Amino acid sequence: FLAGFGSLMQDVLWCFSQVKGTIDTGVTESDIISTVEFNHTGELLATGDKGGRVVIFQREQESKNQPHRRGEYNVYSTFQSHEPEFDYLKSLEIEEKINKIRWLPQQNAAYFLLSTNDKTVKLWKVSERDKRPEGYNLKDEDGRLRDPSMITVLRVPVLRPMDLMVEATPRRVFANAHTYHINSISVNSDYETYMSADDLRINLWNFEITNQSFNIVDIKPANMEELTEVITAAEFHPHHCNTFVYSSSKGTIRLCDMRAAALCDRHAKFFEEPEDPSNRSFFSEIISSISDVKFSHSGRYIMTRDYLTVKVWDLNMENRPIETYQVHDYLRSKLCSLYENDCIFDKFECVWNGSDSVIMTGSYNNFFRMFDRNTKRDVTLEASRENSKPRAILKPRKVCVGGKRRKDEISVDSLDFSKKILHTAWHPSENIIAVAATNNLYIFQDKIN
Amino acid sequence: MFVRGLKRKCFDGEEDIEGTLAGIKAIPSYNLQRQSLLDMSLVKLQLCHMLVEPNLCRSVLIANTVRQIQEEMTQDGTWQMINTQSTGQASLDRLVSTDILCRSSRDQAEGKHVSAYGTFNKDFESDQAQDSSETMSTASSVQAPRNLQSNVWEMENPQENKGNFQKSLDQIFETLENKSPNSVEDLFSEVENSYYDLDTMLTGMMSNTKMGHCDSLETFSSPTNTASNSNCKSDLNDLDHIVEILVES
Numbered sequence: 239f240l241a242g243f244g245s246l247m248q249d250v251l252w253c254f255s256q257v258k259g260t261i262d263t264g265v266t267e268s269d270i271i272s273t274v275e276f277n278h279t280g281e282l283l284a285t286g287d288k289g290g291r292v293v294i295f296q297r298e299q300e301s302k303n304q305p306h307r308r309g310e311y312n313v314y315s316t317f318q319s320h321e322p323e324f325d326y327l328k329s330l331e332i333e334e335k336i337n338k339i340r341w342l343p344q345q346n347a348a349y350f351l352l353s354t355n356d357k358t359v360k361l362w363k364v365s366e367r368d369k370r371p372e373g374y375n376l377k378d379e380d381g382r383l384r385d386p387s388m389i390t391v392l393r394v395p396v397l398r399p400m401d402l403m404v405e406a407t408p409r410r411v412f413a414n415a416h417t418y419h420i421n422s423i424s425v426n427s428d429y430e431t432y433m434s435a436d437d438l439r440i441n442l443w444n445f446e447i448t449n450q451s452f453n454i455v456d457i458k459p460a461n462m463e464e465l466t467e468v469i470t471a472a473e474f475h476p477h478h479c480n481t482f483v484y485s486s487s488k489g490t491i492r493l494c495d496m497r498a499a500a501l502c503d504r505h506a507k508f509f510e511e512p513e514d515p516s517n518r519s520f521f522s523e524i525i526s527s528i529s530d531v532k533f534s535h536s537g538r539y540i541m542t543r544d545y546l547t548v549k550v551w552d553l554n555m556e557n558r559p560i561e562t563y564q565v566h567d568y569l570r571s572k573l574c575s576l577y578e579n580d581c582i583f584d585k586f587e588c589v590w591n592g593s594d595s596v597i598m599t600g601s602y603n604n605f606f607r608m609f610d611r612n613t614k615r616d617v618t619l620e621a622s623r624e625n626s627k628p629r630a631i632l633k634p635r636k637v638c639v640g641g642k643r644r645k646d647e648i649s650v651d652s653l654d655f656s657k658k659i660l661h662t663a664w665h666p667s668e669n670i671i672a673v674a675a676t677n678n679l680y681i682f683q684d685k686i687n
Numbered sequence: 688m689f690v691r692g693l694k695r696k697c698f699d700g701e702e703d704i705e706g707t708l709a710g711i712k713a714i715p716s717y718n719l720q721r722q723s724l725l726d727m728s729l730v731k732l733q734l735c736h737m738l739v740e741p742n743l744c745r746s747v748l749i750a751n752t753v754r755q756i757q758e759e760m761t762q763d764g765t766w767q768m769i770n771t772q773s774t775g776q777a778s779l780d781r782l783v784s785t786d787i788l789c790r791s792s793r794d795q796a797e798g799k800h801v802s803a804y805g806t807f808n809k810d811f812e813s814d815q816a817q818d819s820s821e822t823m824s825t826a827s828s829v830q831a832p833r834n835l836q837s838n839v840w841e842m843e844n845p846q847e848n849k850g851n852f853q854k855s856l857d858q859i860f861e862t863l864e865n866k867s868p869n870s871v872e873d874l875f876s877e878v879e880n881s882y883y884d885l886d887t888m889l890t891g892m893m894s895n896t897k898m899g900h901c902d903s904l905e906t907f908s909s910p911t912n913t914a915s916n917s918n919c920k921s922d923l924n925d926l927d928h929i930v931e932i933l934v935e936s
Contacts, residue, residue, distance in 0.1 A: 330740045356740075418743055437743040466751055468744045487744050520724060520755055524748045578727060583745045 250669055251685040252632045254625055256310055258295070259678035261623065271674035273661055277341040277349065280665040283311050283672055284351060285679055286336025290320040292353055292406075294364060311681055315364050317406040320355040332357050338423050340432070350409070352432060356419040359434050361410035361445060369397040415441050415451045422472045428479040435472035435484060442496075454502045455484060455494065470585075471531045481506075483533070483540055489526030491542060491551065509540075509551050511558045521573040521582065529585035534594040535666075541597055543588040546570060548599050548609065563609045563616065566601045568639045568650045581655050592667045600659025603648065604675045605635055621659065621673045621680040631685060718765055725756045 259269065268289025275284050283295040296314035323332040334355055342350040348365035373395040377383050418436035425432045433442050433454070440455035455472075459465050468487045475481035480496045492505035513522065525545035532541045540551045542559075546567055549559035565586075569576060576582040581602075588599040600606045601618070609616045618635045625632055638647035661674040669684035731749050 325740075328740070332740075419740070465747060468747050470744060487748055520721075520752055523751055523755075527744070527748060574724070577724075580731075580745075583742075583748070 252619060252669075252671075252682045253685050254627065254630045254632065254680070255308075255670070255683045256681040257623070257626055257678055258293075258311075258313075258681075265677045269677040271661060271677060271679060272335050272337060273339050274663040274672050274674050274679065275339045275341060275351075276663050276665055276672070277351075278343050278666060280667060280670065282314065282341070282349060283663070283681075284339045284341070285672075285674065286319065286339050286353055287677075288333075288335040290318055290322070290334030290336060290355065292317055292319045292336060292339065292351075292362070294349075308683060315404040315406050317362070319353045319360060319362065319408075320358065323357075337420060340423050340425050342425055343429060345429075352423050352425065354420050354423050354434065357413070357416055359412040359420070359423055359443070360408050361412075362406050363409045364404060364406045367403045367405060368400060370400040371395045372398050410445065410448050412443055412448050412451070415443075421470060422484075424472060424474045424482065426474045426479050427477055431479075433472060433474065433482060435469055437468040440469065440472055440482075440484060440502075452500070454496060454500070456501065456503065470528050473531055473533055476533050476535060476537045478537070483531055485528035485531040485542060487527040488523065489528055489544060491528065491531060491540060493553070507553070507556050509556045509559075511549070519573070521577060524577070524582055525573065530587040532588060532590060534590050535592065536594055539594065541588050541590060543586050543599055545582060545584075545586075548588050548597060550597070550611065561611060563597070563607075565599055565607055566605075566637070568637055572650070576655075579655065581658075584658055584660065586658075586660050587662065589662055589664045591664045591669070598662055598664060598671065600662055600673070602655050602658050603653040604657040604659060605637075606659045606662060606673055619682075621675040621678070621682075626680075629685075632682065718763075721756055721760070725753060725760075728753045728756070 259271075268287060268291075270288045271285050272288055273284075273286040276282070277284070281297050283297075285293050285295075287293075292315075293313060294315045295311035297309040297311050300309050319336060320334040322334045324330075325332055332355065336353050336355060338352075338354050340352045342352070344350075348363050351362050351364070353360055353362060372379065373393050375384075375389060375392055375395075376386070412434070416434065416436045416439070418438050420434050420436045422435040423432060424435075431442055431444050433440055434451075435441075435455075438456065438458040439453055441451040442454045443451045455469070457467065457469060466488075470485050470487055472482060472484035475483075481493065482496070483491055483493045485491045489510065491509040493507040493509070494502035494504075495506045496502060498504065498506065513526075528542045528544050530543040533539070534541065538553060539560075540553065542549050542551065543565075546569060547565060548563045550561040550563075551559045573582060586600050588597060590597055595612055596608055596610050598606060598608045604621045605618050606621065607616060607618050618637070619632045620635050633646075636644075636647045637653070638644065638649050643649050657676065659673055659675055663672045665671070671682050673680045673682065728749050732746065732753070
């Protein structure tokens with residue numbers, strides 16, 4: 239049932255549904271989740287981690303016997319997508335951490351997804367096998383070849399049922415096209431091409447061709463000493479296969495049209511908000527750096543995340559965003575400390591809900607925030623083991639900025655900056671969200687009446 | 688994790704001493720804090736040179752911050768020859784609270800574009816070593832490393848005012864390249880300890896208890912001390928001398 243599609247925030251109570259991952263207090267580095275993504279129907283939920291593994295969860299069919307277990311997500315497939323590599327020329331390691339996963343729309347029984355680390359994109363096919371052929375002529379059941387001279391009878395192999403097996407196979411490997419670290423991949427609406435973006439360049443690929451790519455954006459200066467800006471994220475328009483956007487470390491977004499030229503160095507639109515001179519400090523540029531950019535499902539808006547805010551832009555208005563939401567403005571006076579401990583460089587992502595009416599992004603202390611664009615209400619929730627009783631309603635959290643701290647509020651100085659929610663995902667049509675808290679994946683759903 | 692206590696801007700050398708439960712605190716001047724931010728940024732650039740492969744976005748943002756500070760200091764006329772020795776060993780020991788810098792600061796006039804950060808762009812340059820082909824339709828997947836313009840930043844002579852600054856950055860990276868794995872450990876252990884030092888320093892700044900941190904004041908305050916060894920600890924007499932200088936300035 240389409241619960242909450244387009245529903246307003248005050249009607250939605252979020253409940254704990256599931257948590258995946260170990261409870262151990264010590265976190266194994268390789269278990270840290272680095273990306274989360276629902277597929278186009280919401281049936282599958284994929285996570286990538288620092289150890290290069292991909293885990294796919296599948297939503298179980300809803301059962302009439304247990305209506306309150308509204309389709310739980312269970313492990314469907316786990317595979318090692320990327321391995322650590324060594325770049326001998328530069329004497330540097332290439333991390334196996336999965337930076338992004340993007341699903342392809344389903345076109346047959348198999349599922350396809352793209353996963354990428356810093357350097358290499360891979361297309362994985364995830365398919366089910368529940369039958370096995372038996373009765374070959376030339377080999378026996380163990381696969382060993384039979385002596386042809388011993389064969390006296392011919393038979394037709396038959397398919398026999400077997401235990402369901404889900405296998406993931408790498409179908410394409412797109413390598414050697416990025417000098418710098420890949421930060422984004424995006425599947426085009428034509429489903430034939432996709433793009434991969436690194437710090438300085440964006441390449442366009444055809445799914446069928448792995449040994450070539452088109453370079454469509456290149457901001458590398460001829461003289462590297464003049465480098466002052468890098469690409470931070472990129473995405474294709476959801477409907478127009480010729481249009482894409484990319485964001486920069488200077489807080490700008492460029493929209494490009496691939497029909498205009500082969501190399502899209504000239505933008506069709508340039509989105510930038512004028513700087514507020516009263517807020518200027520040495521950290522202004524750093525906090526304006528955009529860490530994520532996402533088109534709305536409608537394609538009419540883009541959402542950007544910088545260090546302290548989420549902004550919504552209308553594609554038809556370039557000179558300022560139409561909406562700005564404060565994620566954790568209480569950090570503004572702490573920027574120096576956050577610069578010192580490097581937290582100021584944390585890259586938070588942001589997501590739209592299915593109807594583009596609510597946006598969500600993460601914060602520190604395992605808090606995440608939702609903003610309702612219509613009612614202008616917002617809420618802060620927490621992903622923690624304490625709130626992990628089945629169907630327990632999440633209580634809104636509040637950070638107290640100064641003066642008297644009320645009960646249940648938490649003061650800024652008590653926030654745990656090692657617990658950061660960088661990656662979240664929203665089901666394409668229902669109020670189900672997946673929140674990655676370091677090495678744990680939380681799934682929350684709205685309350686069923 | 689965060690700095691406690693109140694800090695206020697220091698005007699005309701007068702210092703507002705705020706008495707609190709924690710003890711007597713002094714307020715580092717804006718200039719001192721700015722210098723501290725500059726030092727911190729340089730250390731960060733060093734550190735990111737040590738990592739697996741530097742995060743280019745972070746490096747660029749830090750470099751831009753360094754450039755901003757340098758521009759402002761040049762316009763202020765407070766830009767001084769940075770002692771190469773001390774910069775090369777810039778450590779978090781010498782940091783002061785940079786709270787003031789988080790507030791909206793004074794206007795920064797439009798500076799001319801400061802280019803020629805040749806040396807610390809070395810790590811940007813080194814990425815050119817393997818610039819694989821982003822090709823148009825007919826190219827194959829053969830990698831074509833560009834000719835390493837390895838000498839470009841060496842040959843480019845630092846321009847007048849930036850000479851020493853670049854030289855010090857140069858030294859940073861040369862030093863880093865020659866560092867053995869053991870010294871990498873040292874570098875990181877240095878950093879770790881410094882967080883505690885920062886804490887203690889911020890609660891006891893300018894009190895006579897923590898004399899090691901006067902090094903920053905020494906270097907900052909006068910050309911007469913350019914040869915200071917950043918690791919030497921001042922004794923009480925030097926401390927008085929430095930306080931005197933600061934108060935007069």
